[in-house]
Amino acid sequence: MCERTTRAWIEFSREALRHNAALLRGRLPAGCELMPALKADAYGHGAAAVARELMGMGVRAFCVATAQEGAALRESGVRGVILVLGYTGEQDIPLLTRHDLTQTVVDLDCARRLADRGEPVRVHIAVDTGMHRLGVRCEELEQLCALLRSAPLRVEGVFTHLCAADGVSSRERAYTRAQAAVFREAVRRLRAAGCAATKTHLLNSAGLLHYPELGGDYARVGIALYGTLSTREELSRCGLELRPALSLRARVSSVRLLRRGECAGYGMDFVAPRDTVLAALAIGYADGLPRALSGGAGGVLLHGCRAPIVGRICMDQTLVDVTDVGGVRAGDTATLIGEDGGQSIHVCDVAAQAGTIANEI
C-alpha cells in the first residue's frame, strides 16, 4: 500500500475495526448505541477513514475532543451527531453552528459564554461526578438550569466520565458505582428542574466491558474499538477477542557492518559486542516513536525475525541490530507494531517497554 520512497507509515485495518465494532455492539446494554471516540485523529488511525467505515455499519454518533476535529469530520462527509467533548475557545465557537456540532457544557462559565452568543447551539451537559476534570458540579445544577432556561441552547444530552472503570480494586469499584449513583441523581434533578435532556451516557471502553448494567443511550468507546485496551493485563482480563487495527512500519534506509568494539549512535551508547550488521530505519521520535525504546528496550520485526533497537533513537532515524536476521537490505520494511511473517509486536508490549499505556502509543 506504500511506495518504496515512503519513510514510515501506519496501516489501518478496516476489517479489524469492523470486527471490534461488531464485538462491542454485542456487549451494549439494551437501547444503547455506539458513540465512537474519534479524538486525536481516531487514536492515530485516521479519523475520516474510521468514521467512514463505522457509518457504513450504521453508526450515527461520534465524539471528538475539539471543534476543529469535528469540523474536519464534517468536511470529509461525516453525518449524524458529532459531540465535542472538550473546551472550545471563542475563536472556534462559530464552527459549532457552521458544522452542526454538539458542544459539551464543560462548566458554568462555558454555559454562560455559549448562552451569551444567543445562538441555538446543540449541547450536552457534562456532570462532574468525581473525575474533577471537566463537568458541572452537582451543587451548580440548578443554577445551570436557570441559565439554560433563558438561553436558546438546545440541551440534547447529559453525560459523565468514569475515571476508574478499568480498576479492579474495591476502592475503584466502589468509586465507579458512586459516580454512577451521583450521575443518576444529577439526571433526575436536571429533569425535575425542567432541563429535559433526552440522551444520557457514561460508559467508555472499560465502563462498557465491566459495568454494562449502568446503561445509557450511548457508549463512548475509543480504545477497545481500535482493538486493544491500555495494558496487557486489562486486555487479557476483558476476555474479548479484540484485533489491533493499526500497524506501524518503517523503511530500512541503510545497512552497514560494524567491527566488534565499534560504537554507534549518539553518546556512543551502543558498542558492538561482536561483528554486527546494523540497519538504520527511517523513523524516529519526531514520528512518535518513543525515545524510551532506545538501548534494547524495544525491537522491530524484519523478515519475520525480531531485531533489537540499539543505541539512542534519533529524531527521524533508529538503529536496529539485524545480525541474526540475515539478508536485510535498504528498502526492506521493518514492523514496529503489527504482524510480520507469523511474528507480531503488540501495542501493549511497546507501551510497557516505553513505560506508558497503549492509548498514548
Ligand SMILES: *Cc1c(COP(=O)(O)O)cnc(C)c1O
Ligand atoms: C477519550 C474519552 C472516551 C473514550 O475512552 P476510551 O477509554 O478510549 O474508551 C470517552 N469519554 C470521554 C469523555 C473521553 O474523553
